[in-house]
Amino acid sequence: MSTLVTLPVLLPILGAALTVLAARSARIQRLIGLMVLAAVSVVAAVLLVAADRTGPVVAELGGWPAPVGIVLVADRLSALLLLISTVVTLAVLVYAIGQRISDYGRETASTTFHPIFLLLSTGVSLAYLTGDLFSLFVAFEIMLAASYVLITRRTNASRIRSGMTYVIISLTSSLLFLTTIALVYAATGTVNLADLAGRVAALPEGLRTLLSMLTIVTFGIKAAMVPLHFWLPDSYPNAPAPVTALFAGLLTKVGVYALLRTQTLVFPGTGPSAVLLVLAVLTMVVGALGALAQDDLNRLLSFLLVSHIGFMLFGLAVYDARGAAGTALYIVHHITVQATLFLVSGLITRRTGTVSIDAMGGLARRAPMLAVLFAIPALTLAGIPPTSGFVAKLALLQAGATGGAATAVVAGFVVLASLLTLYAMVRVWVRVFWGTEKEPLPDDDPTDELVVGTARASRPMYAATVALVAVSVAIAAAAGPLSAVTEKAGSDLMARTPYIEAVLGREAVLG
Amino acid sequence: MITINVAMAVVLAVLYSVGFYLLLQRSLMRILIGIVVLGHGANLLLQLAGGPPARAPVLGTALPEEFADPLPQALALTAIVITFALTTYLLALGYRSWVLTGRDEVQDDVEDRRVAERERPEGSMEEDAEGPDDEEDPGSAAASDRTDEPAEVSGSGAAR
Amino acid sequence: MSTREPVPFTQWDEPEGEWTLPGACPVRSNRTLMLEAAARFLFPTVLVFSVYLLIVGHYAPGGGFPGGLVAGLAFVLRYIAGGESEGAEIGSRFVVRPPVLMGLGLLVAVVSALAPVAFGAPVLASAKVTFEIPLVGTVDLVSSLVIDIGVYLLIIGVVLDLLRSLGSGIERDAREAAGEEAGP
């Protein structure tokens, strides 16, 4: 079983190495990519079942016990997020393959796309699984380096700037992370998360707060928490649809996951965190208002992404088992729906030849399939029942209601942000799907992957989008078992003992 | 127990300050150099987090008690390599940006500027209120089916 | 030269030119004979040194990473000494394409990580084998050396790839830009 935990990390690397070597056959590259991700999905599902039944599954790499070697830990939370992330990655890969086929034909292999796509998945998996702070840094770097390449591939003059912003801000945050690790090590002498849990507790309270705030800022940048979110709406919209979908779905959530893991495990609080509550409110409101001000569909979705990061921060800020469970459930829901929306946006863009919602119109009549594909995730994101968004939001609201007066007030902001989300979505619906039909804009630049003014969308692209919509519906339908898992995951996070015990052994917890 | 000495603290402060300062510039090359300097600072800090100077941790060359803490060294080594990899990538990106735009500055985002200069979003619902009126009254039977049977057809109801 | 077609798959392992002597004599570049000659003679020496670093890593400062970098720097030296003409060709002159070298390095590393599972050991576990070699004496062979070899290969690939892109790629751009300015 412990070997299984390493597979989500090592299999994509293996796949990447093979795709580099098989760089002359597009077919083999596609096959390797799909098989690896499918295999990782299965592994993640098995891990989830195992973690739910028998507790965290731990792999001591090289056979070295915890503080000496690196450990990979699949507990309920990480296995669940790993599963949903991999499934979404797989769907996005199918979409991307479809897009590549319709744009460059079947025979174009790539030395960059396939390997780097798989390595991105490695980074994400490692970030979820690792029980070691420095290894988390490495995971982030793999993930971010892959994202740099994906976001700046095929940029043209008008878009290189946004890629630049993204890379520079991310590099800065990485260096900040490295600094944080150095400071943590200086104070505690360890980088193992479970070990840190005990050692940080021995520090004076002021320094605990200092380290906690440092991690909040570090991961807050990756999670696009206001006021550290600026880079996201400027950069994400300027990548091809599958890339944006993957980024929007996964990367920020990995940041939230890191926040959730470190704040609960290493810096356990006793009550709602005022700082995080304020940040959550800011994130929700600024993001939602930003969405209302946009005319570009992708930018609008990016701002909504920021806004909903606030929802997840809120669950964390409540600092109890229900809040953590709510955040976990919300992450699962949001990974799926946000990726779906960007994929749909890609389809819409291919249909209309523009990203400006004002230049679109009447799509409901011309492309009813697109209308349905947009409507379901849009309602899901707005949290309209009976979608997964509703279930996840309900979990957050319940946590807020029982967390105390402050969290109850912030729950009101959750509701407000939902309303604004719905309003933004309605604006898109009214502008894009209703109204008079407009002719698709001509394709000025056939190599520009972002704006393709023709109706070139191959079947895999639709299939992938439909599949993701189905996943999001399935999340709602399976809300019972799912919320049971997240509820237990939330209590595990707050109790801390299952994790520490699994990594360091029973004595560590007692002592 | 272990404290970073004053000299090294000064070096760190200078490295980080200069790195941050260069980062805040508009010239891409300076930003890049800023990142390299920050990387140096971070690696140095990581190494210093292990403790004061000591013997290299190679078995047989000294007593284990005299060894420097090996873990920060190993971590710093990994960090150095990663920083190097990303620096070269950023260099390439800078080069490409220069080739494409012909300048070394990081420009502001055009779309953000556009949004900032508007009064109200373009897709505003309020815009609906302007412009010509609809010809038909939408709630009427006439609007809801265009191709009626002759026996029931009522023609266009100009009901305003 | 700059519009060279990619080598067809069937011929990619056939060397196109001699290893030590450049076919065309550079005209424009201001290269020094001393540096060039020194580079040519230093090159194999440095490569051997890099292999030494790779192997000695377990006992003294060194390892796959410095080893690979030293080997890579050997190529860099050759590139700098050889100037443009050698630079533009360094990709095709070397028998293995840099991306393949990188892929190979990664493959070696990850396979060595997974291999212990086949022997019932945990992932990334290492084993030590002791050989008795006449004349040399006892030699410990540690399986984790394989990871180091992977790192070594990958780093060489990375440096070569950087030479190909940042080196000759940019140089070619410059030439083409200059050609455009000079031309119509």
Place this chain on the structure above:
Amino acid sequence: MLALVVAHLVVAALLPLVSRRSRRAAFGIAAVLPAATLVWGFAHLGAALGPGLEETVTWSSALDLELGFRLDALGLVMIVLVGGLGALILAYSAWYFGKDSRDAPRNSALLLAFAGAMLGLVLADDLLTLYVFWELTSIASFLLVGQGGLHRANRRAAVQALLVTVLGGLAMLLGIVFVGESAGTYRISEIVAAPPVGGLAATGIALILVGALTKSAQAPFHPWLPAAMAAPTPVSAYLHAASMVKAGVVLVGRLSPGFADRAEWWVPIAVLGLVTMLIGGWRALHETDLKRLLAFGTVSQLGFLMVLFGSGDRIGEVAALTMLLAHGLFKAPLFMVVGIVDKVTGTREVGALSGLRRGLPGLAVAAVLAAASMAGVPFLLGFLGKEAAFEAFVHQGLYYDPARGWVLALGLLTGSVLTVAYSARFLWGAFADKPGVEPVDPKRPARGLLVPTWTAAVAGLVLGCVPPLVNALAQPYADAYPATDATEADYHLALWHGFSLPLLFSVVALAVGLALHVGRDRITGLHRTLAHPLSAQRGYEVVVAGLERAATQVTGRVQVGSLPVYLGVLLCTVLVLPGIALLTGGAWPRDQSLVSSLLQLPLGLIVVVAALALTRVRRRFTAVLLVGAIGYGIGGLFVVDGAPDLALAQFLVETLTLVAFVFVLRRLPAHFDSDGGTDTASGNRPRRGVEMRKAVLATVAGVFVAVAGVVLSGARQQPPAASGEFVARAPEAGADNVIAAILVDFRALDTVGEITVLLIAAAGTASLVLATRFDRRRKAGGGTPEHEKEVLG
């Protein structure tokens, strides 16, 4: 019950397949399910009026999320409206929408889906279940009002309806969670049996009310309802008269048994209900569009129902249930009448219609029946309800709560006067001969349109003539409220209660109402002079426009699009959050030395000088050399610190970095400032201040990091966790060099990850740089297949 609801939704999803063949068949099939629901409801009459029929399906037990249903008297009455009227209206729609109408497929499916959602809503016995269906009806309404979105009026109305009802819905959700969490259950029957107390519950109740008020178009949220008249008439008849707008009223009816005695519950309901009833009635008196007239009438009646359901009075609740049924049975046929008039004449304008009483006598009779019920004329259902309502508040005023009772009784009387007046106005407007207006020559309406209209209108008459029938429905519902005295306990609906105050009220209402109608010209004049300074519709528009303006302004300020600003904010955040923590919680270590090894001094000095010089240099090449100096200096420090491996790597990497920099710099201008010249030239002076600020910010941030390093390393209590182990186990790993053992054995995964990053960066670099070649040919980013081959090598 869940099966019934799901059946609606499933059939609705499949309905487009049918309507592809025949639009009428689609409506016909759609009508079957609501009719079956009605039959099902009456088949369980005994259970509904007795203990109630329950069903629960757990969705998520961790979240207390259940689909809980319960059929009781209130549910049964609503089934009559949702199922019975639903079937009639769907049948009517089959003829209303033409055979080839483009809108028919959408409307048939959406109407049926709506019927399913509404059914779920009225049967829900769980607040969360209720909310699920509540929002579904909002979405269905949005799509039905918007239609194809071709008309501006439709779009605006749809958006307004959605925003207002969802605003309420979301407030309600929060309220539901507050109430549910304080009660420990989301079951309505359990909450009502043991109502939760406390601040959270009180807030929750108020929030739930917001939902009920918006959905039922109570002032000041009411304007969405008249606007929604942009929808096709059958949609208006079903959603905006018979069923959906009743959702709020039903919710109040469901919760009142638990909360009617609380001020935060009944005061807003009574005040806003009464105000709504009066505003709606008053506005209805002046509308010239028959459909909008009816819409304001609906607003008014909803206010009335709200007051009744919130009264918490046994007789009042009997009246509430009766009026609920009556309103559906008279308002739906009235809408259907308008639809027919519109269809056969092409107009709904009061000023353009004349002589229809002779042209369409059958329709006129149906309209009179329905309007009379609305006005509260005896022998019709509306009369029974209104009588009971007067009785309730007069009784209350006379015996135990004079202030509340009399205010409400007189308020309702005023409202009834207006109701009578606009009922008369409706009949007059649609059917009367008007002097100076050309009599309209209508076409013959299809029988399919007439039959449903008649059926509904006659139902009101039949039920009105047999009070015990309605009584049997209303009494079980009212049993939830304890009777305060014998009058209340004995009260039942009847046509004749003897000469009493309520009867007088009815007579007054009819007489004054008719008088108002006769003097309509004067009233219209009064209406004109009373310009409304406060229009709820204007309020909505101002709020929405303000929201959008605020959104643009906030975003314009926050999202400036400038990288230096972003990085500046980032540094400020670092200084504010962890910085304050450091200032408040940090302590400078005592045993700090100046320098640990003398060699550190010159090396450190080199680094410092090179770094400071970096900020001043203008030549790129010099800058790169300085970076190199810093790198080698730090490498030297590593040697001093006893990290030869690290130093070796640092030297090698630094060299390679330098080479890479030089490669790239070959193509870039020699100086930093030689590009973007205009910017610097024009902005030299203001820039100095900016540069100063940047320098200060950077310095503070840099000092923060250094101080944090000193403070945190000074706070270390324990030896490193694993370092001793590394040394002890290095022989196991087969290495004398502990660093090497860590890199390739103890923490080999880091090394694998590190080379992965290298590979990514190299591949990305190649892809980026080699793309340049294709830029010139295509004027855009990296050509496709050729570029890929090029990167391949």
